[in-house]
Amino acid sequence: MIKKYFIPETIEEAISLKNQHKETGKYLAGGTILNLSFNKKKYEVYIDLRKLNLDEIKKNEKGNLEIGACVTFQKLISSEIIPEQLKKAAMLMENRNIRNMATIGGNIVGGKTVGDLIPTLIVLEAMVKVYGEEKLVLVEEYILRKDERFIEKIIIEEKNLEKLYGVRAHSRTSDDLSLIGAAVTYNKDQEKIKDIRIAVGGVASTVIRLKDIEKELEGTILEKQLLTHLIRNYVEPLTDFRGSKEFKAYLAGELVAECFEIA
Ligand SMILES: Cc1cc2nc3c(=O)[nH]c(=O)nc-3n(C[C@H](O)[C@H](O)[C@H](O)COP(=O)(O)OP(=O)(O)OC[C@H]3O[C@@H](n4cnc5c(N)ncnc54)[C@H](O)[C@@H]3O)c2cc1C
Structure with a gap:
């Protein structure tokens, strides 16, 4: 109490x-x-944390995006300098009442597998500025370590915002948590894809990056059938009241493929 x-x-x-x-x-x-x-x-x-002025969004002198830890989902959506992929991820949050309160810092520390911003932050290689520490920590690592140190802000490098991207999620109703969430970023060299990042939520206890599949696809021409096959056989979701493990694995493959199509 x-x-x-x-x-x-x-x-x-x-x-x-x-x-x-x-x-x-x-x-x-x-x-x-x-x-x-x-x-x-x-x-x-x-x-x-309300009096700590952690709700600023700005571009720093290097052109990198800095987002205060207490910036709400709704503020991300309303900001003129937040890129489209982060806005789309924030829009996945189930309703506006929650978006008005929920913060980006709370989403990261909460570390939930269905956290809607997390796949996108991971594929953008977003970094956490822990107060008092010089070295930035990747959001991916911060979550894996179950770190709870004070987050001052989140930093996203400009070069990562220039990559092709896709964000998708599926929920049972429009006012429910996402069942599976996915995000990808990559660059294209002629028809070949490179610098691939794929993150999926809802298939493990936290959002995970599919590093083995990223490696397998690096420098290839994307084939949807191969991609969905690889993902379905790689992820190991749990059956629960939201869906069976087979359904979730199928969905993960389809959503990642859609992310590539959108990009
Ligand atoms: C009804 C409902 C619906 C929801 N729907 C969604 C949804 O659709 N999508 C989704 O992603 N999430 C959803 N959530 C989960 C939640 O809203 C989000 O994860 C949200 O981003 C948490 O942020 P918060 O600011 O409310 O965190 P809080 O509840 O204030 O804090 C969460 C954790 O973060 C820590 N923390 C917060 N800020 C900092 C900081 N700066 N430094 C260190 N630690 C910090 C707190 O100590 C706490 O451990 C839902 C929750 C509810 C109750």
């Missing part, structure tokens, strides 16, 4: 509060995960 609620004025203060309360304390951004009743029972201290 929540016993203490802090609204710090600086990041240093937020981190110091977190260090004092360790596992019982949580940073609170949009609260769409933390304010679920079972989470409110789990923690004792919330450290609200």
Whole structure:
């Protein structure tokens, strides 16, 4: 049960509060995960990030995109400098009420396999700026490590935004979490595809990058049948109330193929 609620004025203060309360304390951004009743029972201290000015979107002097950790999904969609693929990914979030609250930082730290921004952030090789650390961490690594260090902002290099891209997801209804999500980026050399990145959500406990398939396709001319066959045989989703493992594997193949077609 929540016993203490802090609204710090600086990041240093937020981190110091977190260090004092360790596992019982949580940073609170949009609260769409933390304010679920079972989470409110789990923690004792919330450290609200609203006063930390982490909701800016800008291009830095190198032309790279910088997105504050507390930027909401809706703000991404409304921004003039956010590229189309990230807007499309943000639009996959099930409804506007949640989009108005949910933040990009919370989506990454939540690390859910059906997190709608995560496949796109991974294929764009987006990086996390952890407060106080010089070295940037790939979103992919941050999630795999189940890192929970304070995210200040997310950085996407301009060269990755210039690649061809596709984003797709399937949900059972228009107001539900995605069952499977997929995103790809690549460059084209004549008819051959290269620098391929493929990420899929809903087929493992976190969103995963399909590195073996990326390698197999590198420098080839894309064939849809081969691609869907490779993916169906590679991913190992679990059967649950949203769908059987066979259906999810089939869907993963089709959605990745659609991403390439869209691109
Ligand atoms: C009804 C409902 C529908 C949903 N639908 C979707 C959907 O369609 N698609 C989707 O992707 N997700 C969905 N979600 C999940 C959730 O909304 C998202 O994952 C959202 O992006 C979480 O962001 P938040 O700001 O609300 O996180 P919060 O709940 O505030 O925090 C989540 C986690 O992130 C940590 N955190 C937040 N900011 C930082 C930071 N700067 N540094 C370090 N740690 C931080 C918190 O401590 C906490 O552990 C849904 C959730 C609900 C309740």
